[in-house]
Amino acid sequence: MNLRRHLPAALLLLAIAALPLLAERLRGHPERCEMDGVALDPAFRVRVAEDGGATHAFCGVTCAESWIALRRAVPALVLVTDGVSGRAIDARTAWFVRTLGNVSDGAPDAIRVFERKEDAERHAHAHGGRVLTGSGRPFGGAGVRDATEQH
Amino acid sequence: MRSALLGLLARLREQVIVNPFSVVAAFAAILRLALGIFVLVAGVHAIRAWRRGRAGDDAKGEGRFYLLVAASVTLTGLAVASWPLLYLVLQSYVPLWPGVMCIQGVTRIGTGSIGAPAALPHLLGILAVTKPLLVFATGAWLVLHLVNRRGRTGALTGHVLKALVLCSLLAVADGAVETAYFFVPKQEKTLAAGCCGGDAAVAESPRTSRPLVAAGAGQRAGVSASFLALGTGLVIALSAAIRRGGPWLALSAAGAILSLPLGLVFLVDVAAPWFLHLPYHHCVYCLVRWMPETLFGIALHVLGAFGAGWALVARRAGRGGGAGEAVSIPLLRMARFSYLGSLLMTAVLMVRA
Structure with a gap:
């Protein structure tokens, strides 16, 4: 008798417990930036690999730098995405431009990445901004291990 | 006259964000403000009339104030509806500013501005406090009203009317602040970036990018354990309060009050990053x-806390009589069910995450 009285409440509790599982099934799983949770745009993706083999994805250079600073990590490798070809390239060999172009191209921040120096300079010339060199380069210093100044 | 009015409307249209959500919410806020003023004035008159009636031994309970009670019930409904409605409006504002990714970014609009827009974050801060307060207060008034009606002698009429005046004051304040928020210009104001509002994510987001209390893994485990232990303890205390009442009810209410800030810390410090x-x-x-089902868990947690508080109000108002118990027992059951549901959902999410 008592069981019958509590049955509706028990069933409702069961439904509540099942809700997250159901929601997870219905939800898509877009790759998200580990820093601010934004869905990643492959054109600006940055990947940071740690010594243990764990890799972390970020929506852009700024988020990846913030994450490295927060973790006080010295990543084994940072891969950035070339703004022209869309290829993943080593951050140590990449060229970075702090652009003055507006961010309506879907970019998460004002840093653009290029594999070739000419592309970086062309972008800076066309949109304004400057090519980052020396200590102004992202992932320098506290960033990637052995991040020697190559440019 | 007509052209001046049209000009004013056009200027307003340029400065105020108009979308279906903001129109409905602004209308509800103005309605709440007006109804709050009506209930306030009518409530003060009713208290005077009730005192005169009592002096002349003519007390007939709340029956004489049926219009006031009907208006107050409407005000309660509006107060409850306005809480989620505000967040729906804020969500609808998200795409309006480049770089803003969620409501947290919208709450920062106006930071660093000059003039009226500078007040926008403060107005939202006030609303974050008045909304739950108003819902709890109007709920407590409704509970008092139900206990008074069940008592049949109208012994609580004075308390019911005083609670009504208090609720109306809160409703007026809440309605005025919300109306002001909707009509303060927000367009073309620079956004102070934050975790969900631009580049300088971590550095400039003291409230959301950074934890409230628990920074380390050990502290987070402590918060999780405290949250789960308090929730379990509350379910046990509420069960005891249903059967025995007395100190268990007071203990449940005290635990419920504690569960609100602890729940917030758990959400910000543990649940958001973990889930x-x-x-x-x-x-x-x-x-x-991103996980809308968690809103249901949050609502259950808040309902549990409010339910325990309302049950205490009912029991104290009923002074141990049958009326107080008749109203408080269903509330205690609701609170226990809500906490149990919230705990279950949290446990499932923790296991899955």
């Missing part, structure tokens, strides 16, 4: 946006 798999992202708005 979203984003260890440095402490944003509750993002949690609710």
